[in-house]
Amino acid sequence: xxxxxxxxxxxxxxxxxxxxxxxxxxxxxxxxxxxxxxxxxxxxxxxxxxxxxxxxxxxxxxxxxxxxxxxxxxxxxxxxxxxxxxxxxxxxxxxxxxxxxxxxxxxxxxxxxxxxxxxxxxxxxxxxxxxxxxxxxxxxxxxxxxxxxxxxxxxxxxxxxxxxxxxxxxxxxxxxxxxxxxxxxxxxxxxxxxxxxxxxxxxxxxxxxxxxxxxxxxxxxxxxxxxxxxxxxxxxxxxxxxxxxxxxxxxxxxxxxxxxxxxxxxxxxxxxxxxxxxxxxxxxxxxxxxxxxxxxxxxxxxxxxxxxxxxxxxxxxxxxxxxx
Amino acid sequence: xxxxxxxxxxxxxxxxxxxxxxxxxxxxxxxxxxxxxxxxxxxxxxxxxxxxxxxxxxxxxxxxxxxxxxxxxxxxxxxxxxxxxxxxxxxxxxxxxxxxxxxxxxxxxxxxxxxxxxxxxxxxxxxxxxxxxxxxxxxxxxxxxxxxxxxxxxxxxxxxxxxxxxxxxxxxxxxxxxxxxxxxxxxxxxxxxxxxxxxxxxxxxxxxxxxxxxxxxxxxxxxxxxxxxxxxxxxxxxxxxxxxxxxxxxxxxxxxxxxxxxxxxxxxxxxxxxxxxxxxxxxxxxxxxxxxxxxxxxxxxxxxxxxxxxxxxxxxxxxxxxxx
DNA sequence: GCTATTTATAAATCTTGCATATTAATGCAT
DNA sequence: ATGCATTAATATGCAAGATTTATAAATAGC
Numbered sequence: 001x002x003x004x005x006x007x008x009x010x011x012x013x014x015x016x017x018x019x020x021x022x023x024x025x026x027x028x029x030x031x032x033x034x035x036x037x038x039x040x041x042x043x044x045x046x047x048x049x050x051x052x053x054x055x056x057x058x059x060x061x062x063x064x065x066x067x068x069x070x071x072x073x074x075x076x077x078x079x080x081x082x083x084x085x086x087x088x089x090x091x092x093x094x095x096x097x098x099x100x101x102x103x104x105x106x107x108x109x110x111x112x113x114x115x116x117x118x119x120x121x122x123x124x125x126x127x128x129x130x131x132x133x134x135x136x137x138x139x140x141x142x143x144x145x146x147x148x149x150x151x152x153x154x155x156x157x158x159x160x161x162x163x164x165x166x167x168x169x170x171x172x173x174x175x176x177x178x179x180x181x182x183x184x185x186x187x188x189x190x191x192x193x194x195x196x197x198x199x200x201x202x203x204x205x206x207x208x209x210x211x212x213x214x215x216x217x218x219x220x221x222x223x224x225x226x227x228x229x230x231x232x233x234x235x236x237x238x239x240x241x242x243x244x245x246x247x248x249x250x251x252x253x254x255x256x257x258x259x260x261x262x263x264x265x266x267x268x269x270x271x272x273x274x275x276x277x278x279x280x281x282x283x284x285x286x287x288x289x290x291x292x293x294x295x296x297x298x299x300x301x302x303x304x305x306x307x308x309x310x311x312x313x314x315x316x317x318x319x320x321x322x323x324x
Numbered sequence: 325x326x327x328x329x330x331x332x333x334x335x336x337x338x339x340x341x342x343x344x345x346x347x348x349x350x351x352x353x354x355x356x357x358x359x360x361x362x363x364x365x366x367x368x369x370x371x372x373x374x375x376x377x378x379x380x381x382x383x384x385x386x387x388x389x390x391x392x393x394x395x396x397x398x399x400x401x402x403x404x405x406x407x408x409x410x411x412x413x414x415x416x417x418x419x420x421x422x423x424x425x426x427x428x429x430x431x432x433x434x435x436x437x438x439x440x441x442x443x444x445x446x447x448x449x450x451x452x453x454x455x456x457x458x459x460x461x462x463x464x465x466x467x468x469x470x471x472x473x474x475x476x477x478x479x480x481x482x483x484x485x486x487x488x489x490x491x492x493x494x495x496x497x498x499x500x501x502x503x504x505x506x507x508x509x510x511x512x513x514x515x516x517x518x519x520x521x522x523x524x525x526x527x528x529x530x531x532x533x534x535x536x537x538x539x540x541x542x543x544x545x546x547x548x549x550x551x552x553x554x555x556x557x558x559x560x561x562x563x564x565x566x567x568x569x570x571x572x573x574x575x576x577x578x579x580x581x582x583x584x585x586x587x588x589x590x591x592x593x594x595x596x597x598x599x600x601x602x603x604x605x606x607x608x609x610x611x612x613x614x615x616x617x618x619x620x621x622x623x624x625x626x627x628x629x630x631x632x633x634x635x636x637x638x639x640x641x642x643x644x645x646x647x648x
Numbered sequence: 649g650c651t652a653t654t655t656a657t658a659a660a661t662c663t664t665g666c667a668t669a670t671t672a673a674t675g676c677a678t
Numbered sequence: 679a680t681g682c683a684t685t686a687a688t689a690t691g692c693a694a695g696a697t698t699t700a701t702a703a704a705t706a707g708c
Contacts, residue, residue: 003405005329020686033666035687045405046412048602054673054685060602061468065417066408073404080397081327081369084390088370093389144385278372278384344655357697359656378654378704 005077007041008070010034011049015067019057091282092121098137098146100201102165102226103269104128106245107293108147115289122282131201138272144283147290149201150268159270160287163294167205167265168257170233170240170249177239177258184261185213192220192238194229201267202226206241209264230255241265269294329401331365332394334358335373339391343381415606416445422461422470424525426489426550427593428452430569431617432471439613446606455525462596468607471614473525474592483594484611487618491529491589492581494557494564494573501563501582508585509537516544516562518553525591526550530565533588554579565589593618 013023014034024034042049049063059067086092099108104126112124127143134146138157152159169188171177180187189210195217196203210217220238223229226248229240233255241260242249249257259265271287273279279287337347338358348358366373373387383391410416423432428450436448451467458472462481476483493512495501504511513534519541520527534541544562547553550572553564557579565584566573573581583589595611597603603611 001405001409021684029665030667031686032668032688036665039687045408047408047605051601052686053600054687055675057686058601061417061604061607062411062602065411069404069407073401076400077397080393081325083393084369084371085325087386087389093385276377277375277382278386280385281371283385345653353696354698355655356657356699360696363656376655378656379706381655 001044003041003044005074007037007044008074010037011041011070012067012074014038014050014057015059015063020052088281090121091119091280091285093280093282094123094125095280095283095286096125096127096143098127098129098134098143098148100131100134100148100269101128102202102243102246103147105247106243111290111293115286119282119285122286135272138274141274144273144279145287146272148270148272150270152270152272156275157272158275159272160291162269162271162290164266165269166244166259167202167209167241167267168244169260170230170242170255170257172233172236173254173256175239175256178256182261183258185210185215185264188239188241188260189215189218193217194221194223194232194238194240195219196226196229196242197222197224200224202241202243205265205267209260209262212264213262325368327365327368329398331361331368332398334361335365335394336391336398338362338374338381339383339387344376412605414445415443415604415609417604417606418447418449419604419607419610420449420451420467422451422453422458422467422472424455424458424472424593425452426526426567426570427471430571435614435617439610443606443609446610459596462598465598468597468603469611470596472594472596474594476594476596480599481596482599483596484615486593486595486614488590489593490568490583491526491533491565491591492568493584494554494566494579494581496557496560497578497580499563499580502580506585507582509534509539509588512563512565512584513539513542517541518545518547518556518562518564519543520550520553520566521546521548524548526565526567529589529591533584533586536588537586 010023010027013027014020017023017026020034020038021031024031027034029037038050045066047062047066048060049066051058051060105128108126112126116122116124125143127137129137131148134148135152135154135157137143138146139154147162149165150159150161169177169183177183177188177191195206206217221229221232223232226242226246229242230248230252232238233240234252242257244257244259249255271290334347334351337350338344341347341350344358344362345355348355351358353361362374369390371386371390372384373390375382375384429452432450436450440446440448449467451461453461455472458470459476459478459481461467462470463478471486473489474483474485493501493507501507501512501515519530530541545553545556547556550566550570553566554572554576556562557564558576566581568581568583573579595614
């Protein structure tokens with residue numbers, strides 16, 4: 001018994017319109033085709049559904065009993081299909097993303113707020129983690145994708161460039177560093193430096209950049225948190241080298257930043273996902289938004305991905321940030 | 325979006341068996357056919373359901389979300405189909421039948437009892453009515469079929485011969501009528517006769533039979549109820565002419581019956597149904613039983629359709645008898 | 649690197665479904 | 679009653695779709 005949905009639709013059409021010719025027109029098929037479909041249905045269930053002659057079509061007792069069954073069946077099917085269609089048309093579901101702490105505290109919340117304003121049925125789970133953990137979480141499917149530093153070259157992961165996160169020199173406003181014609185490694189290494197802790201990705205990048213310029217980064221002070229480093233700069237303990245995107249830099253009138261004239265002080269921020277693994281439509285959509293935001297701010301001066309929160313801000317988000 | 329049940333079945337098979345090759349074997353199709361079916365489904369809903377390469381097949385996030393939807397859909401469909409199949413396999417429903425009073429009080433209850441013992445999900449509604457009302461009720465679809473007297477020749481009704489109901493001569497045991505060599509119309513009209521009321525179908529038949537034999541039925545007494553007529557015979561008021569099937573004749577040792585030697589004293593009992601109108605399987609089944617019972621007793625002597633109640637009898641039946 | 653396994657693709661074949669044309673039946677009007 | 683109009687059933691040819699066979703490409707394990 002291989003009853004078909006088209007057969008059921010045909011049955012309901014004949015019942016609804018009270019005739020084969022009218023029903024066939026409604027179904028956009030010829031009348032003989034409909035006659036055959038109905039007969040197939042009747043043959044397959046082994047029951048006559050209509051008593052029909054050339055002048056009248058009437059449900060049999062069996063047809064009357066089965067009509068509500070078929071109606072419910074089609075209703076359920078259609079509503080399930082409508083449900084499925086929503087998946088592709090209106091993004092929804094939960095997006096899980098692993099992200100570097102600096103990025104999680106930086107431009108991401110604003111982007112999420114904007115996205116959720118347009119796609120209210122999407123929720124987010126943010127997991128902030130250091131670079132290596134981001135990779136691991138993507139690989140273990142703990143998250144749908146990750147935002148991390150570029151340069152990974154794993155066979156099972158794909159990366160997409162988002163933007164670059166430039167390390168900038170942070171100095172007290174009015175400090176001589178602001179007047180320098182050139183902020184190269186040899187120049188800035190003349191000043192006492194506030195550097196991040198050895199374990200951080202920022203420090204690793206600084207060390208590598210100094211090495212690339214044939215120098216060694218020598219800290220006057222070390223800090224684990226960027227806010228601490230900023231405080232040290234404000235206290236005059238030295239110059240810091242921090243990501244331009246760091247929110248810790250904002251809101252202080254007494255400090256300023258300038259780019260460092262060395263290609264080594266830039267890291268690529270990339271989206272990391274499993275190779276050959278497709279994502280929820282909502283995730284596809286969100287990564288597009290991420291890239292669009294990155295491109296638009298790349299065209300303008302100022303810190304990368306410096307998105308303003310339009311309405312509500314992070315507090316309004318149903319976002320769970322889970323430390324790692 | 326014209327999603328097919330076969331596509332959904334294919335999806336569930338791949339999920340259940342974890343691979344296209346195995347699933348294709350289970351579905352009795354070739355592997356390329358299955359690949360195409362899954363791709364069609366994915367194209368039609370606009371969503372990728374599996375991430376697959378030559379070595380592994382894995383549900384996407386979307387596939388995971390949609391799996392329960394599809395599972396429920398198929399489950400509902402299959403159970404509805406099983407439900408429908410029961411209609412043809414196990415008769416059920418309510419059989420409504422209009423029947424002559426003599427038949428309703430005669431062999432029918434036992435037949436119904438036997439039928440219900442084998443088909444417990446069938447219930448009956450009996451409506452006893454005189455011949456004309458039987459026809460009308462069949463025509464108006466108040467009943468599924470009727471049991472009445474033959475000779476109807478309406479264009480919209482079909483009849484099927486069931487048996488013949490013979491009118492017999494009823495006389496006190498030991499009466500001279502029992503010894504007659506021939507019980508023809510001229511002979512029996514010599515005796516005082518107890519006839520049924522003019523309004524009854526029995527009386528009409530008697531009158532016609534007498535007329536056919538060139539005679540006129542002259543009653544010594546008239547009765548409206550057969551039991552009255554029987555009592556009159558027992559009291560010696562005359563000979564009665566009654567249907568052989570009448571239960572009123574049973575259980576009296578002091579009366580006897582004999583056939584009347586005239587073809588006019590027989591009426592055909594027929595099943596009456598609407599022409600070109602199909603019946604519930606349960607009804608088809610029951611009419612078969614009716615005919616089988618009629619045939620089997622036609623081969624044996626004795627009153628027609630004299631079925632014994634095997635168990636319980638009419639009191640055990642969930643049968644509503646509605647007077648008319 | 650080779651082999652075995654598994655999905656994807658290509659092409660040919662086969663089935664199925666559909667449309668056109670026609671027939672048969674039936675109600676209605678004359 | 680007779681003819682007309684309407685409607686479902688049938689026949690047939692065709693076209694689209696599905697399926698199979700054969701083959702290719704990719705990948706994991708040895």
